[in-house]
Amino acid sequence: MRLLNFDDSHIDASTQEKIRKLLPSAKDALDNIINKNCAGSEYTGWFNWPKHGGFDLVSQLQDFKDSFDTYYDLILVIGVGGSYVGTKAIAESLGHQYVTTLSQYPDHAKECKKPFTPIVYAGQHLSETSLIQLLELLDKFQPIINVISKTGTTIEPMVTFRILRKYMENRYGYKEAQKRTLVTTDEQSGALRSIAKDKNYSAFPVPSDIGGRFSVLTAVGLLPLALAGYNTEELMAGANQLFSELLMPMDDTKVHPTAQYAAFRKTSWEAGKRIEILAYHEPQLSALIEWWKQLYGESEGKNGQGLYPVGHCYTTDLHSLGQYAQDGCRNLIETFLTIKNPNLSNLAGLENRIRIPHIENNDDGLGYLENRYLSEINQSAMEATKMAHLEGGVPCAEIRLQTLDERNIGYLIAFFEVSCSISALLMGVNPFDQPGVEQYKKNLFSILGRD
Numbered sequence: 071m072r073l074l075n076f077d078d079s080h081i082d083a084s085t086q087e088k089i090r091k092l093l094p095s096a097k098d099a100l101d102n103i104i105n106k107n108c109a110g111s112e113y114t115g116w117f118n119w120p121k122h123g124g125f126d127l128v129s130q131l132q133d134f135k136d137s138f139d140t141y142y143d144l145i146l147v148i149g150v151g152g153s154y155v156g157t158k159a160i161a162e163s164l165g166h167q168y169v170t171t172l173s174q175y176p177d178h179a180k181e182c183k184k185p186f187t188p189i190v191y192a193g194q195h196l197s198e199t200s201l202i203q204l205l206e207l208l209d210k211f212q213p214i215i216n217v218i219s220k221t222g223t224t225i226e227p228m229v230t231f232r233i234l235r236k237y238m239e240n241r242y243g244y245k246e247a248q249k250r251t252l253v254t255t256d257e258q259s260g261a262l263r264s265i266a267k268d269k270n271y272s273a274f275p276v277p278s279d280i281g282g283r284f285s286v287l288t289a290v291g292l293l294p295l296a297l298a299g300y301n302t303e304e305l306m307a308g309a310n311q312l313f314s315e316l317l318m319p320m321d322d323t324k325v326h327p328t329a330q331y332a333a334f335r336k337t338s339w340e341a342g343k344r345i346e347i348l349a350y351h352e353p354q355l356s357a358l359i360e361w362w363k364q365l366y367g368e369s370e371g372k373n374g375q376g377l378y379p380v381g382h383c384y385t386t387d388l389h390s391l392g393q394y395a396q397d398g399c400r401n402l403i404e405t406f407l408t409i410k411n412p413n414l415s416n417l418a419g420l421e422n423r424i425r426i427p428h429i430e431n432n433d434d435g436l437g438y439l440e441n442r443y444l445s446e447i448n449q450s451a452m453e454a455t456k457m458a459h460l461e462g463g464v465p466c467a468e469i470r471l472q473t474l475d476e477r478n479i480g481y482l483i484a485f486f487e488v489s490c491s492i493s494a495l496l497m498g499v500n501p502f503d504q505p506g507v508e509q510y511k512k513n514l515f516s517i518l519g520r521d
């Protein structure tokens with residue numbers, strides 16, 4: 071059974087017809103990815119990755135975790151772009167939003183079904199203030215650090231790592247700092263690979279045929295997630311399920327949601343739409359939306375093409391950007407990412423669902439909501455918003471995921487990776503390069519006086 075479905079049944083009939091006509095091209099694009107016959111095909115190692123290395127990696131990392139004999143209660147991931155945002159997406163989608171605070175209370179770990187080790191992040195900007203605050207936090211914990219850069223040349227993580235290496239050595243001494251430092255980088259080349267070798271840090275590879283934003287299910291994401299206690303095998307199984315569906319012979323009457331979503335986006339682009347809102351109703355998905363933004367923005371936004379990806383968290387953003395979505399410039403489409411069944415099993419010790427309680431004199435007038443689950447009201451708000459935005463002239467579709475657990479998230483990640491690649495190919499661009507990112511780097515190096 072598919073773990074998600076794509077629903078565009080509320081879009082007007084003529085747009086639906088255009089989407090339908092585009093589906094064979096979407097399917098061709100998918101075949102070209104599978105057969106490594108597309109632009110950038112040398113970077114399609116992420117496709118069917120679970121079977122080509124992913125499952126093996128899961129067990130290697132589990133072995134590493136089992137043999138890791140240094141106590142830690144915090145994991146610091148140093149990286150930028152695809153080298154950190156996917157980890158954050160998964161950790162926050164499945165974790166507890168107050169994990170760093172709660173982890174300081176020993177009782178919590180005992181009570182909690184899945185007491186994940188907190189993961190914090192650095193190296194995704196150059197803010198001095200932020201780094202000072204991070205160092206203050208590290209002082210309160212026994213951290214390990216995982217520096218991640220495929221190229222090993224990216225300025226934000228490399229500058230941060232230089233500062234953090236000093237911090238760790240000053241605090242723990244060379245030997246212990248060495249044990250507490252893990253490096254994830256290109257299999258063979260780059261400054262980080264040489265540093266790892268010279269300093270004898272434990273090092274993990276990023277496969278050369280998998281680009282940064284497609285790398286979350288390699289050691290880039292799996293190492294910190296495994297060390298934090300997430301079920302990486304289930305994540306991989308979810309991704310495997312999606313790739314297996316795509317590799318099964320498909321009869322022409324059955325269209326896969328990866329192709330449907332890509333065709334919806336391309337049809338919208340041709341109709342003059344320029345922005346896609348991904349709307350979501352669980353705040354814990356905000357990092358996942360950041361990951362989606364990076365995936366789509368960097369894969370599709372080139373040669374003057376590409377829908378600009380933005381995220382709206384509802385109902386929060388209904389009280390700000392909702393106004394624009396309803397009534398502003400009509401160059402928008404909106405995709406609602408909804409979760410059919412809330413999964414509370416990952417939450418620390420929280421067994422009881424929340425229903426709206428009875429209050430004697432109904433002084434707040436909310437009696438009509440009594441006894442309903444809060445998540446049911448949240449779903450209704452999404453439904454009401456979708457109807458309103460459709461009426462306001464925004465083509466709306468929905469991606470409905472079964473629930474929030476490792477398997478579903480692994481599946482969703484693979485879904486977006488495939489659909490995004492199809493979408494970029496339909497737009498006529500190479501999904502796997504990012505030439506635009508180089509320009510600022512050149513300017514920065516020149517301003518800072520690098521040879």
Ligand code: PA5
Pocket residue numbers: 150151152153218219220221222223224227281282283284368504507
């Ligand atoms: O998708 C990409 O390739 C980029 O976003 C990279 O992930 C990002 O620039 C970081 O690169 P690196 O891992 O080489 O430091």
